[in-house]
Amino acid sequence: MNLNKSKFPPQVHEKAKIAPQLVFFLVIGAQIGVGILGFVRYIAIFVNQDSWLVVLAGGIGVHLIIWMMFSILNKHGGDIFNIHHQFFGKWLSIPLSSLLSIYYLGTAIVILRTFIEAVQNWMFPGIPTWTLSLFFAVLTLYIVTKGFRVITGIAFFSFVLTVWIVFTHYFPIKHGYFINLMPFIDHKLGEFYQAFKVMVLSFIGFEYLLAYYPHIQDPKKAQKWAHYGSASTTIIYLITTISTLMYFSPKQLQSLTWPTLQEWKIVTFPFVERFEYIGISFFCIVILINLVLAIWASCRALNRIFDINIRLSVIPVSLILFLAPAFFTTRFQVDELNNYTGKIGFYFLYAYIPLLFIISIFKKGAKK
């Protein structure tokens, strides 16, 4: 174990680096997760027909944070672990980076548990949690050991294979009522703020950037693509929000757990009925990239703090991913888990990163 590893800027082999354009897929792949199946209900509690405004605001907020991240990373070089070391010294950086690693792992668990819940509610009511989590954990383990290029490839394929699902919103919009979106902007600022806080959970995912930044060739060029990625996420969320708001009346919406899944019920093709089965199956692919990136980032953190081989650390970490979801058994617990993660994510993005940003303004940058 070498506790001083994060003192030095990360060394990544040229062959393990990815083209800056691919950051687009990494950002969008990590952001869109299981949240899209149900987030509209949670923000509609507060702002109802104005939810789309919150989504827009959330998207703009993400752009701001991405800009901050890139300016910190560009100025000081390396990754967040190295920056922790530079800003806070060795002994303070270790707990901070470890917390980050735990946070990454936590997001993976939340995503997996929530998805398994969707499966249990909609497809296989009797399925034990551990069987699905075992499947995902093994697959994640396999992919993480193949290295970051493969992970990026998974992000790319998960985008290509699932982007068409957006077009299924055509059906609820066709059957929906535009009047549901009226009246415009009819809520207090406090309500917007609360909705905004809830919305953050659906937008998290781009903070893995702090870990994989050194894996990008010419990372300064990647900023543009990260922005494009998160803009696309916002657009997809906007479409989802608008279609959900148009299709369901406010009271009906509050009685549903998974509005998007409910919408899929009316998607029909000449050869397929009950589209939600196909939808959930394809969401496996969406979930997988979330998990893979989170687990990778968590292991990478361990690697950077304690100098543990990723090949080694990924085994216990994915074991946790396999075991942890089974401890949350009820709907209520899963909801609580989501709430807490959302809160942590909110403070991490909107308090901790601005703090780092302010420190980085006053600190001297890395030598070229």
Place this chain on the structure above:
Amino acid sequence: MRFFKTEKSVKSNPAVEQKENKHLDTNILWQETGISDWESGYIESLISQERFNKEVLRFLQDHQQLSSKEMFEQLPFGNKYWEDEPDNKTINEMILQGCVALKKRSSSGMLFIHIMKEEMARSINVPEIEFSVIGPKEAFNEELETNLLLIQKRLPTSALQIEFIEIGLRTKTKVAVLYLKDIANEENVETLKKRLAGIEYDHILDSSYLIQMIEDNKMSIFPQFIDTERPDRIVASLIEGKVAFLTQGSPHGVYGPVSILEFFAAFDDYFLSWHIASLFRLMRMFAVFFSIFATPIYVSVITFHPELIPDDLLSTLTTSRTDIPFPPVLEALFLELTIELLREAGARLPTKVGQTIGIVGGIVIGTASVEAGLTSNVLLIIVSLSALASFTTPVYRMSNAIRLVRFPMIILSGFWGLLSLALGLMMIISHLLGLTSLGRPYLAPIYPPILSDWKDSFIRLPFYVQKKRPKQLMVKEKQKMSWWKKRDIDEFE
């Protein structure tokens, strides 16, 4: 066979080495020639007796007065070698490669003349596996010499590099590595040569031995090199900037690095018009997906999500399955296995009997099992269609891999239907993402996405669009075509 004095890049088997060093091979026939004090040594089955008698001995008779060194200088043969003080090992080696050793008893030097028997090689045949309706109909045969000739006459350029390596501790098989000096990426060439030279194995009987030994990921079921019996395909790959090798005794040339899409490109595609070729390629890609996923999708839909199917279709499916005693997974596995059995039986038997087996198996067994109520006829249709689809893949190795991938997918679909099938798809994709061929990404033009390489991947666009070589190969000379001026309306040349 060409006579090589190859660099000894291969480590020899020490046990074999020692034995060969001590004694002269007992098969060598040593005898007096009867001309002054010359004696000769050779292996009867290897050399051409006629040439030995008519050319070598006659020359010796006519120039009896010459010393052995002078004789060596004056002998009118191309392949002659002189050893001042030959040890047993060299003598063995030379004679075993088809030389005649000549020695004047009074002097220590020895001269060797290569007059190997003209082998009874198979003539150049029509390609059987990669037959094309249009286009050249020459295929490689087992002679390295002939195969090299087939390539060299298509590529009369000095840039063509042919390097020989001797592989196989006992078989000492000659392998020729080919590439175009001014195009091929040196890293690829070096990787291939290094891997070939690193092989230590007793016998190399075919290029497929070598393929399996130098693949990047030896655990993968997906082939990472293409072997072809068409010299024109090898030439085309060389011109693209790839590296190829030919093996003595193998009627297949091998080239790499390859990407997965090339396995679905028949060489025919370049002889047909690009519209047709593109259509065929897309059809083959579709066939692959169909072949892998049709049966598993059927199994998962019937087992877990019958709600997916519209009413009218559902009634057809249920009637076909009413009396079947097995769960769909078992039924599907049983049928797939039957088809594989038929294929294997057809492949092992002579062609004419094989056809009978196909008919008996396909029609009789199929109909009988449906009538007996063991399988549903819908599944029978799906399974045989997916078997048919897997045969459209032009590269034999790949079509085998695809047939094998189908089985885990069927078993997976028995778990949770479409859900586990989606995970299975990701499993395949993540495996493919990790694969490389000679160190280059296997899924190349798809991921990493290189749009300019798509002109010759899923589809084949016309030749004039393909001005550049594939980027993924990182070749030295990128341009394939110097210019192509497009005429404006009413402009003529």
